[in-house]
Amino acid sequence: MKLNEQSVAHYAMSGSPADHEGFLRRCSTPGGRQPAAPRCWFVLKGNLLFYFEGQESRPPLGLIVLEGCTVELCEAPQEFAFAIRFDAPGLRPYVLAAEEQEAQEAWVKVLSRASFGYMRLLVQELEGQLHELQLSLASRSSAPRSQARASAGPPPDRPPPQPEEGGPSAETEGDEGAAKPPAPVGRRRPAENWACSPACLPLNGGDSPVSPETSCFPKLHDWYGQEIINLRREWLQSRALGGGL
């Protein structure tokens, strides 16, 4: 099975922040052929754990994808060992040993939270919290943004038109024009999504990277960016009128 190895190695060596790094000793490998290996320099980036021959050596010797696995302390000939075990049958665990207890604990902590799913749940949760905050703010004050919004036009992330086109669209428009966050009301709460597998999230219209039917970060960004663009346009116009350049 192929992998875009060159790009993966490039990512491993790029300047993007490492989430954790340090020396670990490999007590065994999935092949199981090697006895205790010399210590390697391990770098965690997102859900990928890379290992290098030494702290400065490039490119990486190998990659462990931290999905579908659990990380736990374990017994091994070496002190301060822990294992990365995969749920799928036939996959041997990686047994690694840190150099001291503190490092061992730190590694177990970060590795067990490294999966994409964990990150997605967190983002989803915060997205939901922010949404709630926006709603409560919007219900308290609605005036400040309405004027700006009117000139900016409807936010680009408006949900698709409702089936009942003939409905009270003017009223809906009015509502949208108020200082409401750019997310459809009545979205599912993140808590409900927790029970559902990641697969069902984006299939659900793909509106958000993390939770369906929600405005997501890039949309919010674009939406607020729209106002900046409009302000800049106005400013440029006024400068052109007044200054002659």
Added chain:
Amino acid sequence: MRYNEKELQALSRQPAEKAAEIGMRVPKKGSVVKRRLVKLVVNFLFYFRTDEAEPIGALLLEHCRITKEEPSGFSISFIEEPDRKYYFECSSEEQCQEWIDALRRASYEFMRRSLIFYRNEIRKMTGKDPLEQYGISEEARFQLNAPQPTGIECRKEEGLLGRAEISPNSFWPGGGGGRT
């Protein structure tokens, strides 16, 4: 670089965020568009022959660039060799756009930036760090001032660079007045 194929194969069997049979051409000389089952699972895009259970290959979607290709296709290229493109052909413009949107959000780095953005916004609105309740506010990967990769992210998706820094507090409904 060593990696365990079986781990990736196991991952490829996980529920997909998005999957479809579309045309695909790998960046190899003389390569033609072939029908492939393409499956997005976390930040990996797997591709399969339509009659096989195990994937032919996988693309890690970090530091990549998703580009719209005419008429209804898109391509994936990676930062270190931008001219080397994996080309995909969709059956409609709509399908193409769905894939582009999904793929642009598929990276861990994107998730990280989103998290930092939401964390920062919530902290500005409430004065409290939302990550404290989970006991993870100290983790390096969630820090606002973590060094940002330069010149990379902005290529991947225009406008992404510096989002965490230029978060729009002053343009937020209610602005700073919402703080309690």
